[in-house]
Amino acid sequence: MASEPPSLAQTYMRGPLIPHGHGKPLSKEELDALREELEAIKKEFGMVEPERAFMDEKDVEWRFGGPPDYTIANYAYLKGKTKNHAPGSLEMIVENLVKTWEMERSHKLDPNKHRSVDPKTFHISANGGKKFNNDEANKIGNYNVLLQSCPVELYDVDRINWEQSHDKFHSAFAAFPWELLEVFSPPPRVSFSWRHWGHFTGSYEGKEGDGRLIEMYGFGVAVVNDKLQLTDVDIYYKPEPFIQALRGIGDSCSTWHGTDVLGEGATSHCPFVEKQKRTGFKAGECPVRKAKTEQVKL
Numbered sequence: 040m041a042s043e044p045p046s047l048a049q050t051y052m053r054g055p056l057i058p059h060g061h062g063k064p065l066s067k068e069e070l071d072a073l074r075e076e077l078e079a080i081k082k083e084f085g086m087v088e089p090e091r092a093f094m095d096e097k098d099v100e101w102r103f104g105g106p107p108d109y110t111i112a113n114y115a116y117l118k119g120k121t122k123n124h125a126p127g128s129l130e131m132i133v134e135n136l137v138k139t140w141e142m143e144r145s146h147k148l149d150p151n152k153h154r155s156v157d158p159k160t161f162h163i164s165a166n167g168g169k170k171f172n173n174d175e176a177n178k179i180g181n182y183n184v185l186l187q188s189c190p191v192e193l194y195d196v197d198r199i200n201w202e203q204s205h206d207k208f209h210s211a212f213a214a215f216p217w218e219l220l221e222v223f224s225p226p227p228r229v230s231f232s233w234r235h236w237g238h239f240t241g242s243y244e245g246k247e248g249d250g251r252l253i254e255m256y257g258f259g260v261a262v263v264n265d266k267l268q269l270t271d272v273d274i275y276y277k278p279e280p281f282i283q284a285l286r287g288i289g290d291s292c293s294t295w296h297g298t299d300v301l302g303e304g305a306t307s308h309c310p311f312v313e314k315q316k317r318t319g320f321k322a323g324e325c326p327v328r329k330a331k332t333e334q335v336k337l
Contacts, residue, residue, distance in 0.1 A: 054241025058250040091142045093154040100148045115214035134219035150177035156269045163272040189278040212237035243285040256297035
């Protein structure tokens with residue numbers, strides 16, 4: 040009996056949709072049901088899915104045998120995003136460009152055929168670290184590029200290759216959506232803030248997730264050419280709280296609302312309460328509120 044071909048549900052491996060799920064790629068029936076719910080959300084709230092360009096080009100060597108299906112990622116994106124940018128706005132254009140870049144980096148094997156970047160001039164760095172050119176960045180993968188500044192005891196980029204890096208995070212989250220928050224300067228040098236988030240339903244280095252929300256906030260500066268291709272990208276954020284939360288040595292709510300970047304004063308009340316309302320996740324007392332209460336008592 041022939042084995043089933045690898046799932047093209049965004050990537051070859053995704054975490055379960057619910058905590059402690061089977062962790063296998065969704066079946067066609069499950070994807071079809073999710074697509075129906077996604078269409079219902081779009082119709083009810085007037086939302087649109089992200090546009091990832093260059094997915095229908097011919098003569099593309101796809102990493103997993105064909106163009107990816109972003110049903111899971113788009114479903115999680117529409118349900119969890121905090122911004123609703125107007126169609127045709129600079130914010131939506133930049134957001135879609137970044138999502139196109141992520142798609143090409145993850146799925147198109149030949150970096151010289153990536154249309155979202157200028158292959159000859161493209162460079163990228165994280166937190167002021169090494170500048171990777173187009174071939175270098177494609178070889179080690181987005182995760183390893185963006186985690187260069189992470190302490191080796193949390194994430195050792197020199198010992199983790201492209202495949203291993205994707206295995207780590209794709210088994211932890213069913214989807215890890217990204218949204219652009221604000222644009223602060225127009226092309227050709229676009230500066231912007233962003234948010235990444237996901238529900239830890241799978242596992243990371245043997246630690247089972249319980250469905251709680253884990254977020255990342257950061258800032259980026261992207262230089263584009265007259266074709267709106269990326270030529271130089273600098274990303275700034277704090278990777279440590281993200282990895283610590285996955286490894287169970289940090290509190291996930293310490294990353295909520297950008298607390299890891301802006302400090303606890305970023306929110307005037309416990310972020311757990313608002314996220315609980317949105318996600319239905321229930322757990323113990325929020326450590327942020329608990330710490331503040333204990334401090335007041337002292």
